[in-house]
Amino acid sequence: MKQSKYKLNQITDYINELINNHQRVGLSVAIVKDSEIIYSKGFGYSQLQPVNRPIDGDTLMSIQSISKNFMALSIMQLVEKNLISLDDSIVKYLPYFRTNNKQQSDTITIRHLLSHTAGFPSNLGIANMIAPNVREIFSETPTEFQEALDYYNLTDDEIRSVQSREDVTKWFQKVELEYPAGEGWNYCTDSYVILADxxxxxxxxxxxxxxxxxxxxxxxxxxxxxDSDKVERDLNSARYYLGENKIETPFPKNSISAPIGYLYSSANDLGKYLAFHLNKVPNILRTDLVEEMQKPIHPVSEEWRFGSEIRSYGIAWFTDVYRGFKVVEHGGGQMAVRSLIAMVPELNLGVVVLLNFDGTAHHDICDKIIDVFIDS
Known part of the structure; x- marks a missing residue:
């Protein structure tokens, strides 16, 4: 018990030093060991205006691309019910789905979408650009919104015309594949809207x-x-602050694209989620299918390797090795939002770190926590 308390105090001291030295805004952390949340703590503030509000393990925060894991789990539940198969083609269920090369895109399967191996480019932009406050996001200069449209090769009329997930799927007819399905890897966030459709x-x-x-x-x-409106009304919810001047950013919201990155959660709730993936209890998905999600499918592209030689992607999970231990994780980020969930199955350890500021502190904190448990 004393050893465990010492370990957790080490973690607290590390985070306090990090957040104080760099004048960060706020973060929340949860640690799962075996099937229990053994650590839940907030540091700093969830909101700076109109008053400083302390952050804690129940603070509602944007989780960005961790949302994809919930979409993938939902798809796997359909696999368990024999309603679909991972290797079924998308057009079997969405006959209107195609890219600019129908013969190629007819071969794209559900597994390809889940694992980012469909051949899509990584910078499509459509799913994020349909956010209701997109003009506010790109408002630093009078021309920034038009520059964003030009970057993604989109028009204002085009994004206004998207009113449903089916519309996003149909939009893909203009996309040119970068490689045949299954023969490469590009992190295409937009593809998870097709999965929801x-x-x-x-x-x-x-x-x-x-x-x-x-x-x-x-x-x-x-x-x-x-429900972004519900989150914004909740007094224990985060706002997001960019840079040293802590400029509040537009609130992340986008209901059509919720599966790609617009869910909201707390460190404690995500701790419960990791406890499920570690222990497969309660039985909301068959054990072999939980394990299937965590199996590497394809090595990630160079810019996503972060120096690793073996970093790969499975089904909404990155897989890697840290100090000889397998790590299964997924992060998320947008402007001043940062999120990370990670598991070390051999240690039956799970880590959640949520930030309301930009930077890499979520990865630094996660590594420190894993170090403490490896070295104990």
């Missing part, structure tokens, strides 16, 4: 309802939602 066409039901009823409620994740 597919989910809703197969089930005839809204993905958010399924998420709440079949994942969040069984896992007792009461502080996780796709």
């Amino acid at each position: 597919l989910f809703e066409k197969v089930t005839g039901s809204n993905w958010e309802n399924h998420l709440r009823n079949e994942i969040l409620t069984p896992l007792n994740m009461e502080r996780t939602t796709s």
